[in-house]
Amino acid sequence: MSVQFSKDHEWINAADQAAAVVGITVHAQDALGDVVFVELPEVGKTFAQGEVAGVVESVKAAADIYMPVNGEIVEVNEALRDDPSLANSDPLGAGWFFKIKLSDPEQLSALLDEATYTAFTQE
Template sequence: MSLKFTADHEWINADDTAAAVVGITVHAQDALGDVVFVDLPAVGTTFAQGDVAGVVESVKAAADVYAPLSGEVTEVNEALRDDPSLANTDPLGAGWFFKMKLSDASQLDALMDTTAYDALTQG
């Protein structure tokens, strides 16, 4: 599994660069509290790495969701749109936000692995 993390608390599973899956981390959903709304990008939208790709709103705050890598959105999680609490109950699984086709898979090299991300969030 090629699970990587950003300093902005997004994760990306890029085993298949044609369908990399993106979501928010357990740390992010813990900090946000109960998620009540997600604004997902439109399929076909192209993002550069670091662009705002969506918004997640909770009972505490709203936060931008950033594109962890450059690419094009190929699918969004309609189940998450219908039930935003999936971002809390299963952030690394059923609570994924969108899938994207990567335009530069080498950008993965600059993202954190689980050990580095854990050090960031616990440090």
């Protein structure tokens, strides 16, 4: 399974549904500018799709991080907490925010593929 995107500018890679990886998109980090702080959710906490699961702050603004699907937080990126600039330098890799156990894998079908997301960001 490839990476999918939400209209709230999060990405999710659910290749491993026991620990799907979530982060912010390149578009989001470009809009935010230099990320200086991240507030990550607690491991074990469950969120519904669309709920605020964290916050990212930059020199320009602060933005909420929304859950792209229902799930339970199983891991957070401690390296990102220590070095928030990873969200800028490698948003689709080392700059991931958290991993979740999916509650409803069917929700993935409502997310956008890369081409659709790119078109969405250019509207």
